[in-house]
Amino acid sequence: MTTLVTRPGAREQEELLTLYSNPDTCPTDALVPRPLVEEPAFISWQQDIPREYLELSPEELDRRIRYARAVLGKRLVVLGHHYQRDEVIQYADFTGDSFGLSQHAAAQTEAEFVVFCGVHFMAESADILTPPNVRVMLPNMAAGCSMADMADPDDVYAAWDDITAAMGGAGKVIPITYMNSMATLKSFVGEHEGLVCTSSNAAKAFRYAFERGDKVLFFPDQHLGRNTGWELGLGLDEMVLWNWRFPGGGLTEEQIRKAKVILWAGHCSTHQRFSVEQIEKARRDHPGVRVIVHPETKWEVMQAADDWGSTAKIVKVVSEAPAGSVWAIGTEINLVNRLAKANPDKKVFCLDPVVCPCSTMYRIHPAYIAWVFEGLLQGHVTNEIRVDDETRKWSLVALERMLALP
Numbered sequence: 114m115t116t117l118v119t120r121p122g123a124r125e126q127e128e129l130l131t132l133y134s135n136p137d138t139c140p141t142d143a144l145v146p147r148p149l150v151e152e153p154a155f156i157s158w159q160q161d162i163p164r165e166y167l168e169l170s171p172e173e174l175d176r177r178i179r180y181a182r183a184v185l186g187k188r189l190v191v192l193g194h195h196y197q198r199d200e201v202i203q204y205a206d207f208t209g210d211s212f213g214l215s216q217h218a219a220a221q222t223e224a225e226f227v228v229f230c231g232v233h234f235m236a237e238s239a240d241i242l243t244p245p246n247v248r249v250m251l252p253n254m255a256a257g258c259s260m261a262d263m264a265d266p267d268d269v270y271a272a273w274d275d276i277t278a279a280m281g282g283a284g285k286v287i288p289i290t291y292m293n294s295m296a297t298l299k300s301f302v303g304e305h306e307g308l309v310c311t312s313s314n315a316a317k318a319f320r321y322a323f324e325r326g327d328k329v330l331f332f333p334d335q336h337l338g339r340n341t342g343w344e345l346g347l348g349l350d351e352m353v354l355w356n357w358r359f360p361g362g363g364l365t366e367e368q369i370r371k372a373k374v375i376l377w378a379g380h381c382s383t384h385q386r387f388s389v390e391q392i393e394k395a396r397r398d399h400p401g402v403r404v405i406v407h408p409e410t411k412w413e414v415m416q417a418a419d420d421w422g423s424t425a426k427i428v429k430v431v432s433e434a435p436a437g438s439v440w441a442i443g444t445e446i447n448l449v450n451r452l453a454k455a456n457p458d459k460k461v462f463c464l465d466p467v468v469c470p471c472s473t474m475y476r477i478h479p480a481y482i483a484w485v486f487e488g489l490l491q492g493h494v495t496n497e498i499r500v501d502d503e504t505r506k507w508s509l510v511a512l513e514r515m516l517a518l519p
């Protein structure tokens with residue numbers, strides 16, 4: 114099969130420069146469905162794909178995807194994360210946040226194939242949770258997560274050694290990793306009595322850890338960790354930041370010994386954009402507005418909001434709100450737009466006036482779905498995600514501890 118190295122041409126480079134030079138726009142082409150070749154802002158980071166898929170129109174892609182889907186029938190299950198664009202999420206058999214989708218993945222015992230429309234760490238978790246005969250695919254291998262990349266396994270192992278040495282055998286530290294992390298780190302926490310959590314169950318995971326140890330090491334999202342510690346009654350002075358860029362995390366041994374929670378210096382670039390100023394503006398412009406944000410936002414943003422929670426909670430709260438209510442949401446724009454469409458009797462808008470989706474979630478374009486589905490029709494498994502047996506063993510332990518949380 115011929116593949117094309119998808120580098121932007123001169124015209125696309127010019128468009129890229131225009132997009133990036135304007136601080137009030139986000140290079141996502143305003144979320145309009147278009148052929149993959151016409152997404153210049155992203156094409157340079159995309160995985161190579163056979164040339165024939167690059168120029169297919171949205172209508173042609175839709176026709177081919179639906180045909181392949183119908184032929185594959187129950188052999189195939191498609192999972193779609195809330196942050197996927199509409200023209201992708203429409204093909205999902207199940208949609209949800211990373212916790213809900215991990216439950217759906219664990220339930221797939223009959224299907225031969227699971228196509229995960231999300232990012233790399235989610236597809237890895239699906240591979241760990243499904244039986245070995247179920248083959249998991251990620252439509253575009255370039256769909257990673259910048260937050261997950263901030264916790265490099267070698268940095269985490271070095272931090273663990275430094276922290277346990279600083280404690281000098283006094284007390285026990287339990288590691289917790291956010292779902293947004295590599296499988297090797299899930300395996301690491303499983304092997305060290307820890308567990309995985311999502312934004313739906315982080316507080317329960319912290320309670321689990323404090324019942325078994327004295328201190329939590331949480332990675333990679335400092336904001337979810339800090340917001341969760343606060344929710345459980347910890348003071349900000351009881352949580353310290355481990356900055357992996359500095360020797361010893363930039364902390365003294367005394368700071369490590371005194372802390373109840375050690376937070377990894379990682380963040381989500383999409384959620385870190387939300388600010389207290391945006392909330393104040395929403396309150397000025399829309400008297401009576403309710404503000405709900407995702408816990409990957411900064412602590413001060415969460416404090417200024419009316420409510421906070423996982424994407425599943427945001428969907429539930431807004432869907433159950435009375436007609437006529439007004440909602441400013443602090444999470445990824447594709448979900449906010451979908452919520453606005455699904456709730457025409459309410460006013461729902463994104464806190465951030467600059468339309469900016471998660472750029473890595475956005476890499477799942479229908480062209481990649483058509484490529485993967487049609488490969489299956491021809492007997493090829495494209496972009497398979499396979500976690501090795503050793504990593505699978507302990508990461509499964511860590512994931513199952515999470516799934517068993519009360």
Ligand code: SF4
Nearest residue numbers: 258259260381383471
């Ligand atoms: S929204 Fe943030 S945490 Fe989620 S996949 Fe995108 S970069 Fe990663």
